[in-house]
Amino acid sequence: MAFLAVMEKEFRMFFRYPLRVVSSVLVGLVFLVQFVYFGQAVLGGRYSSILHASTGVGDYPTYALIGYVLWWVSVSPMEASVWGIRRELQRGTLESNVASPMGLLEMVVSLALSWMLMDSAIMAVVFLTGVIAFGVSLSWVALLKALPIVGLAFLAFLGSGLVFAGLVMVFKNIGPFAQIFEFLVLFISGVFFPLSTLPAWVVSLSKLIPLTHSASAVRKLLVGMSYLDVTGEVTWLLVLTPLYWLASYALFKWAERTARVMGYGGY
Amino acid sequence: MMPSIEVKDLKKSYPKRISLPFRRVEWVEALKGISFKVRKGELFGLLGPNGAGKTTTIKILTTLLEPSWGSAKVLGYDVVSQAREVRRRINLVAEGERTLYWRLSAYENLRYFASIYYVPKDEAEKRIRELLQLVGLWERRNDLVMGFSRGMKQRLAIAKALINDPEVLFLDEPTLGLDVQSALFVREFVERLVSEEGKTVLLTTHYMAEAEKLCDRIAIIDGGRIIALDTPENLKRLVSEGETVEIRVRNLRPEKVKEIDERLAVSEEDPTHGTLLLRGNLDEEDLPRVVERLIRAGAKVLSVERVEPTLEDVFIKLTGRALRD
Numbered sequence: 001m002a003f004l005a006v007m008e009k010e011f012r013m014f015f016r017y018p019l020r021v022v023s024s025v026l027v028g029l030v031f032l033v034q035f036v037y038f039g040q041a042v043l044g045g046r047y048s049s050i051l052h053a054s055t056g057v058g059d060y061p062t063y064a065l066i067g068y069v070l071w072w073v074s075v076s077p078m079e080a081s082v083w084g085i086r087r088e089l090q091r092g093t094l095e096s097n098v099a100s101p102m103g104l105l106e107m108v109v110s111l112a113l114s115w116m117l118m119d120s121a122i123m124a125v126v127f128l129t130g131v132i133a134f135g136v137s138l139s140w141v142a143l144l145k146a147l148p149i150v151g152l153a154f155l156a157f158l159g160s161g162l163v164f165a166g167l168v169m170v171f172k173n174i175g176p177f178a179q180i181f182e183f184l185v186l187f188i189s190g191v192f193f194p195l196s197t198l199p200a201w202v203v204s205l206s207k208l209i210p211l212t213h214s215a216s217a218v219r220k221l222l223v224g225m226s227y228l229d230v231t232g233e234v235t236w237l238l239v240l241t242p243l244y245w246l247a248s249y250a251l252f253k254w255a256e257r258t259a260r261v262m263g264y265g266g267y
Numbered sequence: 268m269m270p271s272i273e274v275k276d277l278k279k280s281y282p283k284r285i286s287l288p289f290r291r292v293e294w295v296e297a298l299k300g301i302s303f304k305v306r307k308g309e310l311f312g313l314l315g316p317n318g319a320g321k322t323t324t325i326k327i328l329t330t331l332l333e334p335s336w337g338s339a340k341v342l343g344y345d346v347v348s349q350a351r352e353v354r355r356r357i358n359l360v361a362e363g364e365r366t367l368y369w370r371l372s373a374y375e376n377l378r379y380f381a382s383i384y385y386v387p388k389d390e391a392e393k394r395i396r397e398l399l400q401l402v403g404l405w406e407r408r409n410d411l412v413m414g415f416s417r418g419m420k421q422r423l424a425i426a427k428a429l430i431n432d433p434e435v436l437f438l439d440e441p442t443l444g445l446d447v448q449s450a451l452f453v454r455e456f457v458e459r460l461v462s463e464e465g466k467t468v469l470l471t472t473h474y475m476a477e478a479e480k481l482c483d484r485i486a487i488i489d490g491g492r493i494i495a496l497d498t499p500e501n502l503k504r505l506v507s508e509g510e511t512v513e514i515r516v517r518n519l520r521p522e523k524v525k526e527i528d529e530r531l532a533v534s535e536e537d538p539t540h541g542t543l544l545l546r547g548n549l550d551e552e553d554l555p556r557v558v559e560r561l562i563r564a565g566a567k568v569l570s571v572e573r574v575e576p577t578l579e580d581v582f583i584k585l586t587g588r589a590l591r592d
């Protein structure tokens with residue numbers, strides 16, 4: 001199957017260099033540690049009742065770890081677009097794919113999914129390290145309960161990240177812009193500090209970001225709350241996901257048409 | 268019999284800037300209406316200088332670009348509306364050396380392309396082995412493409428282009444930038460594909476000798492138009508009358524050449540020695556007069572030679588310019 005082939009190719013090219021994998025994990029950990037210590041310094045301790053009141057999770061390392069790991073995975077499909085697809089666009093390998101019967105759409109989606117799974121693998125390591133290092137208490141039952149929500153979140157991340165696939169095909173060099181966007185998402189989706197600390201209009205804006213709802217729901221489930229406590233988040237995700245997929249698809253079709261007029265690649 | 272490739276009045280313009288909706292753009296006319304047919308089992312060449320529109324033609328025929336006007340069919344399928352049908356049955360060696368994944372091995376590259384061309388798995392294994400042996404890369408199959416020479420990369424690109432056993436094969440400047448030995452390998456390989464396996468091949472080149480030696484028929488393309496289309500022998504008949512000469516001179520500026528004689532063109536320029544090699548198809552008895560005019564224009568004539576006419580002379584005759592590398 002073509003999808004598996006794309007995935008195998010991406011995995012091979014990434015995991016071929018153990019040093020790069022290790023450095024990704026380290027970068028992930030360094031960022032995390034920084035944020036956790038910074039947050040604790042601001043809060044004046046590990047536990048915050050304000051945090052607990054507004055998010056349901058009062059232990060700051062637990063709060064930050066979950067959101068951070070999800071953030072990293074959530075921007076992965078976007079990175080796959082602005083770096084992965086862009087690279088193939090520049091080099092001409094994209095055309096080798098377009099010319100095949102597989103078609104570009106399948107290739108683009110497969111590529112983004114591959115990157116998301118690779119980043120998930122890295123983040124699984126970071127997560128476990130974080131759990132051990134910060135002494136986060138977790139139960140297997142809670143983890144299992146969170147899995148369906150994580151799955152739904154992944155679908156939403158893919159849909160929203162693929163918006164950039166169409167954009168990169170037309171505007172080519174949007175990496176720097178995407179990077180700004182990435183960090184914006186990090187700060188307004190309630191990953192490191194609760195939404196309640198943000199101005200109202202930013203909070204409204206943050207509702208459009210799948211990460212906001214995914215992080216909130218997964219956090220609640222991991223500290224032992226029930227599905228009933230996350231119906232709001234799940235509803236948001238169920239509404240946003242198809243919308244993002246539709247937007248991505250429309251943008252992709254537009255980009256594909258444009259590329260077939262202007263040429264893929266270097267010009 | 269149905270032609271393998273049928274191109275009718277194909278035009279292609281590129282917008283010069285990113286075409287945001289409603290923004291005015293300038294258009295570059297890359298193809299200005301070309302038509303030709305390629306028969307099954309034919310080795311057909313598109314010969315022309317840089318910027319002539321060769322790559323554009325190949326990209327349209329391989330469904331990568333949409334024409335602005337006209338139509339193109341490959342194996343009876345329309346390249347726009349039946350792109351998928353076309354893609355299954357063709358393959359291409361694209362221009363340049365970055366069309367494969369350098370961070371995968373030769374074997375992994377072929378396996379990837381076999382998958383995205385939907386070659387059944389057990390068949391793929393067999394074919395990859397055959398192809399790698401055929402292009403002499405079986406021993407190096409597990410090495411990353413990154414470390415390959417230009418020639419090896421091109422041989423792998425050819426193996427990739429045969430992975431789905433295509434009926435029609437497109438090659439865009441397949442010997443460009445290759446060393447002599449690799450170029451020879453590619454030419455002989457392509458020749459055998461057509462003569463022994465009955466494949467239909469369309470290749471582009473700006474090497475006269477390559478087109479002349481390889482192709483059954485050649486379309487000479489310049490400025491987005493086909494200016495001649497025939498067998499190499501028939502094309503050369505255009506310059507069989509008179510005599511073809513090569514004159515090496517010093518102290519002559521290239522712009523002055525047309526003032527000496529319209530039929531002459533600069534086929535080589537050697538800036539380090541300050542010499543030009545002029546070439547042209549002249550009438551009998553014209554030569555002394557041309558030489559005289561050269562001398563009067565202040566040029567130093569180093570040598571004058573009668574040569575066998577080639578396609579280069581056809582191009583000079585048709586366009587007034589030489590087709591230089």
Ligand SMILES: Nc1ncnc2c1ncn2[C@@H]1O[C@H](COP(=O)(O)OP(=O)(O)O)[C@@H](O)[C@H]1O
Pocket residue numbers: 262263267281282283295296297315316317318319320321322323324
């Ligand atoms: N994607 C593109 N956008 C704009 N102009 C292009 C593009 N591709 C090719 N061109 C222009 O179209 C003309 C034909 O190019 P091309 O088909 O690549 O010629 P060749 O392959 O014969 O060298 C050239 O003038 C080139 O600059």
Ligand SMILES: [Mg+2]
Pocket residue numbers: 318321322323362439440
């Ligand atoms: Mg070209």
